[in-house]
Amino acid sequence: MDLPDFHIPHAEKIEWMIETNGWALEPVAAQPESDPPVPGYAYSIGLPDAVSFPDVAVFGLTPVAANGLVTLVADACRGGTEIPLGVELVGLLDNDLRCVFAPIDLGEWGAFFTTATAWYRGDVRPMVQLLYPDRNGFMPYEAGYEQRLRLAQPVIGTFG
Template sequence: MDRQMIENVRTHGWGVINVPADDVGPGWSFSVGLWHSHRSPELAMFGLDMDVTQPVINNLGREIADGRAAADGQERHGLINDYPIFLKQVDPGWYRTFFGSAMAFYQRPPLPVIQLVWPDLDGRFPWDADTAEGYQAMQPQAWLARDAHPPGVWTQA
């Protein structure tokens, strides 16, 4: 585990790790330390630029630190312009693929992780009909077991 991340957790209660997009697929960001400091699930957000995902995770982290719990099934507003974000519990089968640094910090799973699911420009989520073309590939449906996830870039890892 990176010393800077440990210092961030010690000083701020959590830190954010950014995994940049590459030729294979979109990037993602996730928190490390919210479970340690606040007994809150870690947060993960996929498919948007890190200039968006990191502040969203930090802003929600501050809400958690102020006592507003984050839980599966919640809809949150005010984190990305006028768009809602839906919170979904990540299936543990995805942990090694996406959250290796968090697992190294805690030195063992399970730790709860919540995916911050963002809608397409028309406000539709992955589980809604008629989402925008290309939207489905931007973020995994990590609340599903890996073998139940539709084939695509996220299941190739």
């Protein structure tokens, strides 16, 4: 018995996710041998059209966890919540943890988001980095942030 071939071209997977969900999640594997090393990350494609919010990049989490956070953002936006950019906020994440949606300069960091660039056919859409705290509540730009996590969650967005 031959099994069906479930190899679907990547663009069709993105299209299916956007048709099903309103947006897609693109996971990117870590590149530990690059210089500097690049951690694993994931980002949304389609949020600006779906919920009028920039696409979201999350570093250092599994694709499942990143998907959960992007879903949280999409659901909040669909529910009418206005999420400010570039400032710390409390109340979106569980346990009143702080987070920041830091705008990303795609002129500098666009190479991280090639699938989104291809999907939007080169039309630059806004992208933000969701910065989240370590288990002690420190943000990645604070002195007390857990050292071993600094590589996992580099800060590429701007804020403040």
